[in-house]
Amino acid sequence: MNTKKRAVSPVLTQEDEGLDFTLRPQSFKDYIGQSNIKKNISIIIDAAKKRKEPCIEHILFYGGSGLGKTTLSFLISKEMRSSMRTVAGPSIKRSGDLAAILTNLKKGDVLFIDEIHRMNSVCEEVIYPVMEDFKLNIVIGKGPMARTMDIKIPPFTLVGATTKLALLSSPFRSRFGATFRIDNYKTEEVEQIIARSAELLNIKVEKDALKRIASCSRFNPRVANRLLKRVRDFSQSKNKEVITEKDAKQALSFLDIDEIGLDSGDKKVLEVLIKSFNGGPAGITSIAMASGEEEETIAEIHEPYLMQIGFIKRTKQGRVVTEKGRKYLGV
Ligand code: ADE
Numbered sequence: 001m002n003t004k005k006r007a008v009s010p011v012l013t014q015e016d017e018g019l020d021f022t023l024r025p026q027s028f029k030d031y032i033g034q035s036n037i038k039k040n041i042s043i044i045i046d047a048a049k050k051r052k053e054p055c056i057e058h059i060l061f062y063g064g065s066g067l068g069k070t071t072l073s074f075l076i077s078k079e080m081r082s083s084m085r086t087v088a089g090p091s092i093k094r095s096g097d098l099a100a101i102l103t104n105l106k107k108g109d110v111l112f113i114d115e116i117h118r119m120n121s122v123c124e125e126v127i128y129p130v131m132e133d134f135k136l137n138i139v140i141g142k143g144p145m146a147r148t149m150d151i152k153i154p155p156f157t158l159v160g161a162t163t164k165l166a167l168l169s170s171p172f173r174s175r176f177g178a179t180f181r182i183d184n185y186k187t188e189e190v191e192q193i194i195a196r197s198a199e200l201l202n203i204k205v206e207k208d209a210l211k212r213i214a215s216c217s218r219f220n221p222r223v224a225n226r227l228l229k230r231v232r233d234f235s236q237s238k239n240k241e242v243i244t245e246k247d248a249k250q251a252l253s254f255l256d257i258d259e260i261g262l263d264s265g266d267k268k269v270l271e272v273l274i275k276s277f278n279g280g281p282a283g284i285t286s287i288a289m290a291s292g293e294e295e296e297t298i299a300e301i302h303e304p305y306l307m308q309i310g311f312i313k314r315t316k317q318g319r320v321v322t323e324k325g326r327k328y329l330g331v
Helices: 016-023 036-048 069-079 095-103 122-133 187-200 207-215 219-239 245-254 263-276 283-289 295-308 323-327
Strands: 058-064 082-089 110-114 136-142 145-151 159-161 177-180 312-315 317-321
Touching: 016 312, 036 069, 036 177, 058 069, 058 110, 058 245, 069 110, 069 245, 095 136, 136 187, 177 219, 187 207, 187 219, 207 219, 207 245, 219 245, 245 283, 263 283, 263 295, 263 312, 263 317, 283 295, 283 317, 295 312
Parallel strands: 058 159, 058 177, 082 110, 110 159
Antiparallel strands: 136 145, 312 317
């Protein structure tokens, strides 16, 4: 099964795109969690407004998939009463791609570059002067006839999002005025997010059912909202008006998700580490071969969560199962 197909994967799917859009908070007031980031951004925006500046400093968000980087960027544009342009980092391959995006911006726009670490590094040189003084230096022609041209870009805010901060060069990172790490949500926050989503989707859910879905959501709002939809489908197929805890429990077990949000892939990784590698250490390639899971799926879905809940540890020699992980599996 690939990375995107698992119900507990935080990686964006086409189905999530619509859901994320429908459920997207429209103001910081509606946004649950990340209170420190919200506070800091509000101060930055407030100060810029008082100085009558059209935009704020460039902002960099880093953190796992599905934690709200796009939403926070959208809320910045809303608060600044501007528009957000979204571009995927991997689609910026040549300096010409970047020039086309930048020359189409309007004063005050928010330019959101997702997966900014995957933007071609040749474009970094082009973006530096733009970030500093909104000047685009482009070279026209080749050889002795080549000329450089300065194009003025209207003031805008670049919001970069990355899941891999270390892959961004230090000069690039230093050009952002503020960098925020988006952490996982607390279970109570996920519960509130699901309750809000249920209301927006017109789904009636008992409190204990909300709790059950939240406890399986791996502290991730995107996973939580997806599970809510799956549980709703299950309950509707049984002609139920209100989702009860029993329905939620049954639906989640049909999806092969246990009460702490582990799926069969997570358990397989743990089992392989214990049984085939005597608890580890083992490298990710060996674990992938022994478990039949793809390396990418292990690295992006299973390992981060298993580490977060303290079931495995990463050492220089490889991954190791902890006592807590062993106890949970009962081996
Ligand atoms: N939906 C997804 N993430 C959310 C959040 N942090 N607050 C409110 N609704 C959300």
